[in-house]
Amino acid sequence: MFFSKKKNKWILAAVVIILLLVIAYTGEKRERLTFPEEIVMYLVAPAQDLFTSLGQNIQTFFASISQYREIKEENERLRQKVSRVQEEMVDMEEIRQENRRFRDMLDFKEKQEMELLAAGVVARDPTRWFDTLTLNRGYRHGVEVEMAVITHRGVVGMVSSVSANSSQVLLVTNPRLRISAMSQDSRDPVLGFVEGRTDQREHLRVKMDHMPPEAEIKPGDVIVTSNIGTIFPGGIYVGEVREVDVDMFGLVKYATIEPSVNFNRLEEVFIVTSPVQEEPRQEEHSADGEDVPEES
């Protein structure tokens, strides 16, 4: 109806012509846009940016949906891989620590003149009543009762019973075992007996007593086995003095010693299989009065 009038047809024709001119003008290749065009471009640039970024976001969204299954499977694969890698890392750490222990033990063994038999700890008395370890070496491997058990860190204990393929070790923290020891740091070595402590608070510490009141011993001194026993070779590290005190009558001095070995984390030990050179021997007894072949 509107365009049926002649005047309106002219209006329409004019608009069409203007648009064609705009197309022709703006479609030409030009070095620079005109000022009005630049303003228009400047004004519409944010809107174009908006549409472009919106499009990219939506594309990413749909791509994520279409790849959901693939991503899920990949996620599962990666989770399993991470789990495997973590297990491998734990294994590697275990091997690394084991390797370090073996290296230390090998170094230690090579430096020793005595014969050492390596053994693994297969059980530890968890009750702490007996303070014993079970090793995976028995009389088939040449292990005998009263052999010394040591590590590169120091004294562990003494073999108390042997079966074909295993043996039981009485730990140095057990009060039934007494070891002849001496201080290493003083010019005049102080001799004494090292034995386990009966009080629970000091359970993992040992006591060195039977020292004269004038003995020169102080916290920080290093205690090693003495040469005057038949079980433990001399010079094996026992621990470090933490406290020194005198008994209630003032007749005997005693020291609390921190053992150098962590008995809760023992995994490999050495059994001293070679006979220890016999030297003048002191009487050594277990606390219950039985004869305990004891080092001194």
Add this chain to the structure above:
Amino acid sequence: MFVYFLLGLIFFCGFVVEAVFFMVVPWNYIPSITLILVICLGFMFGEVRGALIGLAVGFVADVLFVSPELGYFSLSKMLMGIGAGLSGKEIYHEKTIAPVMLVFAGTLIHEIFVYLLLFLFTGENILNLPLEFAITGLFLPRAFINALLAIPLYSLVWWLMQKRGKSRLRVL
């Protein structure tokens, strides 16, 4: 006012869809919601409003998608608005089939018109396809998709206009 806001929103969504659809779907048959709306509104409101709506929507499309070159969509959509408005004089508006067929034909004509316009003014075949292959391979599928989309869109616009009471029914 609310109806016009909704219409504006639908147009905005149409622009968004046209801007992003080709990024999302792997095929070339992208629907043109703005063209559907121009044809539907022109069909309802007549040739003058159809022309103005087409001109405005085409100008926005020019600015957003093809600037600094302007005028292609302004001219083509304005003519589609006029065509739809003139067709609307002769047809019942309540029936959806008429605008759907109009959208099908309008899309086909619009695409061919833009193809020729571009060829005329740039001297290049932008699509790199002969016209007959462009029609069968691109324009017809697009017209078909637009016609399908016209069913819900025309119903929505018709419902909005009924709501507003502004629909200009020209039942002959």
